[in-house]
Amino acid sequence: MSKSKELFSEAKKYIPGGVNSPARAFKAVENDPLFIEQGKGAFIYDVDGKKYIDYVGSWGPMILGHNHPAVVEALQQQLMKGSSFGAPTKLETILAEMVVEGVSSVDKVRMVNSGTEATMSALRLARGYTGRTKIIKMEGCYHGHGDSLLVEAGSGITTLGIAGSAGVPAKMAEETIVVPYNDISALEEVFKEYSQDVAAVILEPVTGNMGVVAPKNGYLESLREITKKYGTLLIFDEVMTGFRLAYGGAQELYQVEPDLTTFGKIIGGGLPVGAYGGKREIMNYIAPEGPVYQAGTLSGNPLAMTAGISTLKLLKEEGVYNTLEEKGKLLEAGIQENIRKVDIPVVFSRIGSMFTLFFNGSDVTDYQSAKGSNTKAFSIYFNKMLEEGIYLPPSQFEANFISLTHSKDEIEATVEANYKALLEVKEKAKL
Ligand SMILES: Cc1ncc(COP(=O)(O)O)c(C=O)c1O
Numbered sequence: 001m002s003k004s005k006e007l008f009s010e011a012k013k014y015i016p017g018g019v020n021s022p023a024r025a026f027k028a029v030e031n032d033p034l035f036i037e038q039g040k041g042a043f044i045y046d047v048d049g050k051k052y053i054d055y056v057g058s059w060g061p062m063i064l065g066h067n068h069p070a071v072v073e074a075l076q077q078q079l080m081k082g083s084s085f086g087a088p089t090k091l092e093t094i095l096a097e098m099v100v101e102g103v104s105s106v107d108k109v110r111m112v113n114s115g116t117e118a119t120m121s122a123l124r125l126a127r128g129y130t131g132r133t134k135i136i137k138m139e140g141c142y143h144g145h146g147d148s149l150l151v152e153a154g155s156g157i158t159t160l161g162i163a164g165s166a167g168v169p170a171k172m173a174e175e176t177i178v179v180p181y182n183d184i185s186a187l188e189e190v191f192k193e194y195s196q197d198v199a200a201v202i203l204e205p206v207t208g209n210m211g212v213v214a215p216k217n218g219y220l221e222s223l224r225e226i227t228k229k230y231g232t233l234l235i236f237d238e239v240m241t242g243f244r245l246a247y248g249g250a251q252e253l254y255q256v257e258p259d260l261t262t263f264g265k266i267i268g269g270g271l272p273v274g275a276y277g278g279k280r281e282i283m284n285y286i287a288p289e290g291p292v293y294q295a296g297t298l299s300g301n302p303l304a305m306t307a308g309i310s311t312l313k314l315l316k317e318e319g320v321y322n323t324l325e326e327k328g329k330l331l332e333a334g335i336q337e338n339i340r341k342v343d344i345p346v347v348f349s350r351i352g353s354m355f356t357l358f359f360n361g362s363d364v365t366d367y368q369s370a371k372g373s374n375t376k377a378f379s380i381y382f383n384k385m386l387e388e389g390i391y392l393p394p395s396q397f398e399a400n401f402i403s404l405t406h407s408k409d410e411i412e413a414t415v416e417a418n419y420k421a422l423l424e425v426k427e428k429a430k431l
């Protein structure tokens with residue numbers, strides 16, 4: 001038995017399902033999770049000593065690759081000074097200023113400890129600011145596990161094939177209206193009925209949590225117009241896309257400004273951080289300045305701020321996002337060629353350094369089309385890639401991430417493995 005399997009059965013005795021987040025459980029791919037010993041650059045090493053090229057990147061944060069020396073050095077220095085004070089440090093202002101300078105719609109930003117906290121807090125703020133209660137979310141978008149948002153959510157909810165979560169009060173869920181992603185007329189219909197009740201529309205501007213799906217031409221612009229018309233706040237959940245698709249996130253890439261933005265993943269440089277920010281007038285509603293309460297013992301934690309600052313400093317350098325795009329293009333070209341050669345119904349969807357291979361014969365533009373993917377084929381693909389030393393998110397409905405440390409060699413090795421895995425899928429799934 002592998003050490004990973006041993007550790008997993010031990011973990012299951014003390015931790016529900018053996019994991020601290022369901023997305024890692026490998027349930028949909030009929031396998032057991034690897035236990036990871038260490039990471040370096042584009043690679044992770046499991047406890048059995050096997051080396052993998054990593055496309056999970058801790059689900060997004062590790063855009064610089066694992067254990068970047070500058071981040072490690074900065075963390076070591078900060079650790080000598082102390083890990084938490086529960087009092088202000090200048091590090092918080094430095095990171096906040098970097099976010100404000102980097103993201104055009106953000107005048108002020110509040111640090112929290114996870115993406116979940118960021119979206120929960122942004123919703124409370126939107127409700128407090130507008131005095132309205134309903135929110136609109138898009139099918140298949142995942143915004144963390146806050147009650148209001150665990151409705152028709154992507155990521156683990158979709159992976160496990162469940163509708164939502166037990167324990168969410170029906171009254172709470174009723175305040176959430178769900179419409180399909182990329183569908184403006186569905187949104188307009190909802191606004192006709194609830195024009196004065198909707199505090200916020202929240203979405204992933206480019207989705208990662210039903211797999212990578214891009215907004216249709218003009219979709220984000222229309223969202224901006226409609227929300228403005230009805231006095232509803234537009235919230236871009238950029239937990240995944242922030243500092244990933246561009247330094248200024250999807251809103252920079254598509255040139256559409258939301259009222260509020262949520263962040264996580266990359267701004268914590270691998271440590272637990274989330275944040276929400278936006279227009280000054282709205283952000284001033286947060287306590288102690290305003291009436292919307294939101295707090296955190298470890299919020300703005302100096303270690304987390306340090307990891308975030310040193311990560312963003314490196315991402316600010318000239319050419320970083322072009323480099324990521326080049327890597328994405330190289331991988332895409334290789335995989336598209338494989339898809340042609342193997343002649344298999346697969347859609348390769350990519351924006352910058354985020355991508356998903358949908359085992360799907362039709363275009364994927366929303367949750368319904370994403371769910372039409374062949375999850376059995378994905379499972380075969382996933383396990384073959386793992387065998388070939390490529391570590392992917394263990395679900396069809398997730399984004400893969402390329403880091404700055406994925407070199408030509410790693411990308412070529414991935415393309416080679418992808419060819420073998422597609423062949424295996426074609427044969428075993430009879431595609
Ligand atoms: C778009 C998006 N929002 C929110 C979250 C929740 O973040 P966290 O897992 O840090 O709570 C995630 C990922 O988990 C995400 O991808």
Ligand SMILES: NCC(=O)CCC(=O)O
Pocket residue numbers: 021022023024059060155156208209398399
């Ligand atoms: N796309 C899914 C995530 O980013 C979250 C991972 C987790 O919940 O463990």
